[in-house]
Amino acid sequence: MGLSRKALRTTAVGAVSATLIAGTALGLAPTAQAASSGVDFVDITGDGGTVLKANVVKPAGADGTHRYPLLVMPTSWGLPQIEYLAQAQKLADSGYVVVTYNVRGFWQSGGEIEVAGPPDIADASKVIDWALANTPADAQHIGMAGVSYGAGISLLAAAHDKRIKAVASLSGWANLIDSIYSGRTQHTQAAGLLYGAGTITGRPSAELQQVFQDFFASNLSKEQDMLNWGAKRSATTYLDQINAGGAAIMMANGWGDTIFPPNQYADFYEKLTGPKRLEFRPGDHATAELTGLFGLPNDVWTDTERWFDHYLKGDDNGINREQPVQLKSRSAGGYEGYPDWKSVGATQRKLALSGTTTIHTNVDSGADGGVVFLSSILDQLAQLPPVASIPLLPRYWAAVWQSEKYASAQQVRGTAKLHTTLTPTKESGTLVAYLYDVGPLGLGKLVSNAPYTFHGRTPGKPFGVDLELFSTAYDVPAGHRLALVVDTVDPLYIEHNPSGAQLTFSSPANDPSYVSIPLREQ
Template structure:
């Protein structure tokens, strides 16, 4: 059942290595450029409990003897060194900000152990703000935080616990840690192995974190409540009331194909925010949409981040508060679309009936899968080449397949497709993975979305209902194409829980028909 821990590390080791090499390059390339610029200081800051955090400070040129500059604090991403943001920090300083970037505890030269955005990390953020207000010409009334990935999550958590933070830009972050790496009660194996491997190579995982990963990979169901509690403590979603009470202006940006923090978990969080807010989605995987900005190249995410702070920290009337707050970039057209809120993204829904009764055998990968972490979504981002499968050739012994009619006009899929079906299993546990494909005239399917679903404790032979949200997306299905829903039981992205010899039967009872509901933009 599932994949052993060792095999997962083998699967991800190439990705981990590539990420770290890229991360080091990202850090060092801007450092060479920025270190010659006046105003850059490398400092040690005492974090929570006195733990030393390695940091750098950039102040605006000519700031000596003056005060009142807005402050931006940038916690580093998972596994990246403290020079990660130097190029963007220099740009912000040139615009009149004091910028403090620090290496989060447990990584590189900072002290302590990796706490995964636990209470010490949140306390560290406040200590860095304290230090900046005491040691730079920063204005205590104009404090912002931003970061990519790990830095994004810490920034959101800090905004719940520190009322001084007035604006946040959380880029490729998480709102719900459990819904990110354990959605559908299914371990996102490659994502977790990447985090585990990168943390071990660049930092010092705490004993608690090592145990969390051990329990996660071993599929120890008795530890599931502990895992969920651990994740909820580290999820901004848990503290939504405090974030709203504190009132910081929150900008969220993510990639449609983010394999670490899938887009859905940001949506619920965004909808529950009551203060000034903005939600941006673009093609790409985890942090790939904003990564070019670390090299100083033109980058929409960082441009909007600057505009967000200019308005909410400096009071500039740049119009960002009057734009449609939900901004989506389609994977198919590359153009931006603005919406007043998330529910307006999908104006209508079209159901594809999943008729009849279909039985598949478990434990074999049918050939339909979500791709490879990072690689697949980057190919989609750059070349519009998502993972593909020949739908007619998928072996029906291991894959259930349903198709829509040919569409006479293009279908603009926007938002979250939802699967509703009835499953009868021969074993009490199991995993299924649903895929939505855009199928061309020759039967070649391009992946539109997917999501895993795991069940435990079901009575063999007794039907039960399954409701599954696929990962949100923006994708245009051309005229003359079909949509296909494919379900199988094995995907390299996820740990599966299918006992040997298991079979799954999908049915569509008259009183409760099965379907996939596809969200469509108004034509």
């Protein structure tokens, strides 16, 4: 079941190589400016005496007689401390003291990788302590920001350190388990990339190595341990503390993020009670922020600075009066504003999944979610998502339902939801649901997907399945139709289908099966 350990490591190392090349490039661009820009490279003592490699950028002419808002920025997973220098210099030029630091366990920082565990959160507070003691930072105006790993740490730090008044969490996570184990299914390529990058650029702790080992081995006896481990590292666990602290939270992500899918961000956003903002754009993990790390114009970083300018400096720049949910469709057009997440897909249209359909398992039908990073980047840059010929999908291994042709364009916004009745022939199994935009020639472009795994079911006994597909914004042209495809094998995920297993989907009269499509109000 799933990928062999050798294949998994090969996939991870290939992906990590590309990540490290990009990370090296990110570091080279701003380094040349360091000598003339007043960048100080320092050592900061973190939790337990661990040395954190950091850099400090201050406003020009800062002499200690004036205090400036402080921004603390932990690095992304696997990237060096110079990752944010281009943005740090811009922020310092606009009046911030900026401290960026390499998270423990990576590169030259000491310690081991704890995956946003308690030592990492304590480190963030230690960095704040150091900045207040050694720079002209204002203790009343402190923010944290980061991309990916730094985003997750920033959210968690806000729950534990009330000095933090504003956060920009970019391409991060609020729920770690929902990110890499959604639908009770291991996201193989995503976790493999993290594991490979952590091994190459850092020093994984013994606990982390055991978690990954149990994860890839599908060790169900350790599942609760993994859930507990993930909960300790998820901002959702500390929601009440974040709300009590009242920090202004901005979150931004890509629709196609294969590491931290958008659903978990949207769910968390809806439960925040303080000042908040949610932005979704086309792209994969951290690709929307990438050009900004080179110092180029970038919407994410522009809004990040505006967010801090308002909530740390008190600038009346209007960001607090804009619609707090800002989306950009994968298909075309500009930004769309909404008052909240539930207003995004206010209209629901159900596609009936009628009849009874049986599929066999263990063979990839040709319907796939793509390749981590590559597929969503192609979608972002060229609007080329993964495709499949819907008429040619073998019905022996794939179940297919299609809508009628739409007379007008359908603007899919938000989270499509699958409801069906499943009867397995084995006690465990995995299915993957795909929503496709199908053109006149039957070519389907992937709109969304999600995996679902079950264990401990009675063979031959039906049960209900409710599955949220990954949230998206996609415009289906007039004359096209939507198709729901379900199969059992996808390279993105570990599958749990015993040899020879079959899955039967039915639609009882008293509980009909459907996929609910969220649509923007026209």
